[in-house]
Amino acid sequence: MxxxxxxxxxxxxxxxxxxxxxxxxxxxxxxxxxxxxxxxxxxxxxxxxxxxxxxxxxxxxxxxxxxxxxxxxxxxxxxxxxxxxxxxxxxxxxxxxxxxxxxxxxxxxxxxxxxxxxxxxxxxxxxxxxxxxxxxxxxxxxxxxxxxxxxxxxxxxxWANTNSYCLDHCDEVIITPEHPKAEVGRRCLNCTPGGITPRDPRAQFEALCANCGTYSAAEAWRLRLIDAPPALIFxxxxxxxxxxxxxxxxxxxxxxxxxxxxxxxxxxxxxxxxxxxxxxxxxxxxxxxxxxxxxxxxxxxxxxxxxFIIPAGTAYLLTDRLWRMYLIAAVVGIVAVIGGYDLARGYLMGFEINRLLEMLDKLIGLGGYTEWNVSISASMVVFMFLIFLLVWVASPRYGLISLMIRRRWQQLNFGTQLMLGHVYNHRESPNAPVECAPETLHEHLNWSQRKTSRLMALARTQNWLRIEDGLITLTDQGEARVRAFREG
Amino acid sequence: MNLDYTLVMVALGGALLGALSGFLGTFAVLRGQSLMGDTLSHAALPGIAVAFLLAGRDPLILLLGAGIAAWIGAQMVRAITTTTRIKEDAAMGIVLASFFALGIALLSYIQKRGDASQAGLDKFIFGQAAAMTVNDVLLIGIVGAAITLIVLMFWKELKLITFDPAFAAANGYPVRWLDLLLATLIAVGIVLGLQLAGVILMVGLLIAPAVAARQWVNTLGKMITLSSLLGMVAGMVGAVLSGADRGLPTGPLIIVAASILVLISIFFAPGRGVIYGWWLRRKQHGLS
The missing domain is CATH 1.10.3470.10 (ABC transporter involved in vitamin B12 uptake, BtuC)
Known part of the structure; x- marks a missing residue:
């Protein structure tokens, strides 16, 4: 490591x-x-x-x-x-x-x-x-x-739990009496009070080094024994x-x-x-x-x-390709980490949660404590969940909105098919004037009048049917559509 | 008689809740809904925190909040599985972890407010039987009795939808309503048990007694009785041990006690257990 x-x-x-x-x-x-x-x-x-x-x-x-x-x-x-x-x-x-x-x-x-x-x-x-x-x-x-x-x-x-690495000026410093930073003094060996003084020529001395010894780089810098601090990385x-x-x-x-x-x-x-x-x-x-x-x-x-699960689930709602899923899941995770950290400190995409708390405090009373400063990792997960909810609602392929649009579209599509089929079946029969009249069509299909007229309008804008002399008839495209539907 | 009042309450509460969990856990295990229980219990945490913020620490309101949040969690799992291609296991994982995180975030907000009354909320994470009062025990007793009564009233129907829901539907029983009834009862049991076992470990208290009981008996009636008894033993042992030594959280002690019961059952149950299996194979080997 x-x-x-x-x-x-x-x-x-x-x-x-x-x-x-x-x-x-x-x-x-x-x-x-x-x-x-x-x-x-x-x-x-x-x-x-x-x-x-x-x-x-x-x-x-x-x-x-x-x-x-x-x-x-x-x-x-x-x-x-x-x-x-x-x-x-x-x-x-x-x-x-x-x-x-x-x-x-x-x-x-x-x-x-x-x-x-x-x-x-x-x-x-x-x-x-x-x-x-x-x-x-x-x-x-x-x-x-x-x-x-x-x-x-x-x-x-x-950030607080670190290993330190020293890059430069890291060596132990050994101070000997010869070292320029050594504080060398001398001590009189035979001086006595009132007798021999250090100035006396008979006095004998020994050299004494006050700061000799081995120092770690940090200690040496603290005592200014070296000129530059050790370059440490924490x-x-x-x-x-x-x-x-x-x-x-x-x-x-x-x-x-x-x-x-x-x-x-x-x-x-x-x-x-x-x-x-x-x-x-x-x-x-x-x-x-x-x-x-x-x-x-x-x-x-x-x-x-x-x-493990939420980013993967989010990616699953966005793509069908495996490598894209890996990529999206990783990105969702990273975005949630960044957003979640700020959420824990009270910011949700530029919005200050403290404001909301102040409002709530006035409304329901939070005991005047309006500072949102909560668990960071939990907030990251909450943010992840928010991304998931957003994607669940709005994913272009698998989201709730596109699901609703698709269902609606299928409903309309199926409705017009039924209507075209009905007209097609009765187009040449003797009771066509009854079965294919625009005013009474809804009775024969057993639909509401509103639904019938809406689908009829849709089919007309698509140029599948036209109304001539109070009678609904299919256009060529309409007939082709019915036949295509029946065959396949 | 010199019985400590707190210890009696703790033992009584632990025994009642353990029995209730064992009782309802039987259905959860037989219907293969163990992990839904896990999801419900984790999902309850934010409800507890919100209820506390709105209404203070009235135990009934806290439980109501827990129940609502658990219900929302369950609905969300259902919504995810029906509207997307995400499977149930992943949906449960997503809901479980998100709701739990939301709960933890809210709890850390409540904690930092530093009012003394927040002390009661920590117990919902790992469980704390020592905080149990006579009101809690009364509440558990009344709700437990009501749940038992409902199960006994619908005994035949619940048995049928547990073992053969298709047959029940074919015979015109309102399977959807009965499903909902059973799920609601289990959710109520989980929410009640949270203060004893905590949100993380509640699933163990729900599952373990039933799994142990299943090794010994083969009918629903016997299984539910034995499971309640085993749950009662585990709940009481765990609650009393942690009541005597407040440094230890209750939930883990109960789970360890219940797991020991499961281990014993899996090994020693006659006609089914591991040792019986060995003996049977040796006997067959000797004959051939």
């Missing part, structure tokens, strides 16, 4: 100075947006596959069992005397493994037939979550893993953890693009091609677990489910 962080820092330093970088990385908003954006990308991609495989609730299940893995790994590290750290690779891999194992075990319980599939999910994961919560409240004396953090994470504090740990998860997920969906596509949409065909869908699905579980652990510190165990 340290190596990777160093690599990223070197890369960033090609574009920005140390001061700029430190300023950015100590800004809570910037760091929260970087971490949140990476979490959004890391979760949205496997989320798309989970959604398409109809196993969206596996994300829910895994996030609960992963909490159990994290807590157990945490306790094991405590017992071994190591300092447990949520960004430690051992802890992440251990917890992810626990997640995978529990999912496999649940599937085994489901296969045993003793418990129904949905009940197995509703049974195993609450149990693991409950056990984890008990262990957290009882055995873990750590501020970074309490019951609140378990639920919502601490993305707002991600790099938030969460960035690398979630960044790595995002990278692995991106590589996974790119490198295994066709394997994932085929084993998701046609597992039987995938098997016959030798793609081993079982293996791919295990890899997916492992990846979801890993991602859930990596994101745990930022968004907690419960809300991470939203990051």
């Amino acid at each position: 340290a190596f990777l962080e160093r690599l990223v820092i070197d890369l960033l330093l090609r574009f920005w100075s140390v001061e700029q970088l430190n300023a950015a990385l100590s800004d809570p908003r910037t760091v929260a947006l970087i971490v949140g954006g990476l979490v959004a990308v890391a979760t949205a991609l496997p989320g798309v596959i989970l959604l398409l495989r109809k196993s969206a609730l596996t994300a829910d299940a895994i996030s609960h069992s992963v909490l159990f893995g994290i807590v157990v790994a945490f306790l094991v590290m405590l017992a071994l005397g190591a300092d447990p750290d949520l960004s430690s690779p051992w802890l992440i891999v251990g917890a992810a493994a626990a997640g995978v194992i529990t999912v496999v075990l649940t599937e085994a319980i489901q296969r045993s037939g003793l418990v129904k599939a949905d009940a197995a999910l509703g049974l195993v994961f609450p149990f693991l979550f409950a056990a984890a919560v008990i262990m957290v409240t009882r055995y873990i004396p750590n501020v970074h893993l309490d019951a609140d953090a378990v639920m919502v994470g601490e993305i707002g504090a991600a 790099f938030p740990r969460a960035i690398i953890t979630v960044g790595l998860a995002a990278l692995i997920n991106v590589l996974f969906v790119i490198l295994l693009y066709k394997e994932l596509k085929l084993s998701t949409f046609d597992p039987a065909l995938a098997r016959s091609f030798g793609f081993r869908p079982g293996l791919i699905s295990l890899a997916l579980m492992a990846l979801v677990s890993l991602t859930a652990v990596a994101a745990f510190d930022a968004v907690g165990a419960v809300l991470v489910v939203a990051f």
Whole structure:
């Protein structure tokens, strides 16, 4: 991990100075947006596959069992005397493994037939979550893993948990008496009060160095033993953890693009091609677990489910192409992270929520407390939900509005077909003057007069029928349309 | 007799709620609606917060808010699955996580207001039996009795739509209304149980006793009785343990207790359990 962080820092330093970088990385908003954006990308991609495989609730299940893995790994590290750290690779891999194992075990319980599939999910994961919560409240004396953090994470504090890297003037400083900054004095060895004084030629001296010794770079700068401060970068740990998860997920969906596509949409065909869908699905579980652990510190165990499912669901309402779904889901996640951060601080796309609270306070009384400053990760999910609602209503292809328009259009289309068919059937029969009169047509079709005249107007503007001498007759186009409808 | 008043209330409340959850959970499990229960309980959280903001901490109003929010959540799941191509599992995931997040955001707003009365809301996340008062217990008792009465009144109909809804429909039973009735009863049970088990873990209290009971018996009547009993045991044990040690939240303790009952049942139930399966295979192996 340290190596990777160093690599990223070197890369960033090609574009920005140390001061700029430190300023950015100590800004809570910037760091929260970087971490949140990476979490959004890391979760949205496997989320798309989970959604398409109809196993969206596996994300829910895994996030609960992963909490159990994290807590157990945490306790094991405590017992071994190591300092447990949520960004430690051992802890992440251990917890992810626990997640995978529990999912496999649940599937085994489901296969045993003793418990129904949905009940197995509703049974195993609450149990693991409950056990984890008990262990957290009882055995873990750590501020970074309490019951609140378990639920919502601490993305707002991600900037404060850093590793420091020194780039320049970093060496330990060893001050010897010869060093130009050494404060060398001398001490009289045989001076006595009233006897030998330091000015006496008999006095013997030893050289004495007041500040000799070894100093770390930071200490040396504080004491001004070196001319320039050590160039330190404080790099938030969460960035690398979630960044790595995002990278692995991106590589996974790119490198295994066709394997994932085929084993998701046609597992039987995938098997016959030798793609081993079982293996791919295990890899997916492992990846979801890993991602859930990596994101745990930022968004907690419960809300991470939203990051997996909601962007994927939103993308599903917008496109039919897999690669577009990946892209849209990632973008939705990132937009929600940015919008959600500001929402938590009281701004919804330029609107101040505090105003609304002040209004509500006057109307219903909120106790005069009108400052909206709430959980950041929860707000990100709320914003995600707002995007989902918007897309659900307005998606050009699958939205509610287009659904209503389509249904309306189908109604009209079907109505005119019926009307044209009726006229067509009676066009040459002797009672055509009765059946095809515009004034009484609605009685024969058993429709309201309003509907009939509206559809008749529609058919006339389309030039399907005309009214001649108080009689409805079909045009050539109208007849062609009826015949086309009957044949196909 | 030197029984602590609070502890008696806690034990009584835990036992009643556990029994009620076990009772209603039987239907949820048999009808394959376990995860809908999970969705309902998560979706209730913002309702609790809004009710608190509007009307303060009257338990009845909080429960009403929870019920309304859970109902909206359920309707939204239905709307998403009927108007889009998103499947039910994803729709439940979306609603569950969004409503929960909205609830958490509102709770963190309420928390930061810093008035003392907000202390009561935290209990809805992980459950807190220690806060149970005699009024709560009375409410649980009355509603529980009403629910039991309704189930007994419609016993034949509910049994029919649970096991063979198509047959029920063919015989002219109002299946849609009965479905709605049962779903409403389950929702009321979930909302009542939230203060004991919390929104995250309520599904466990609903499911576990019924799954355990299912291993031992084969008729609805026996299953519902046993499930209520097991739920009562789990609810009481969890509530008393957390009442005695206030550092521990009630919900997780109840779930662990109930899960132990499930484990025992899955292994040891005669004629069905894992150990019986082993024994049967060994016997058959010996004969062949």
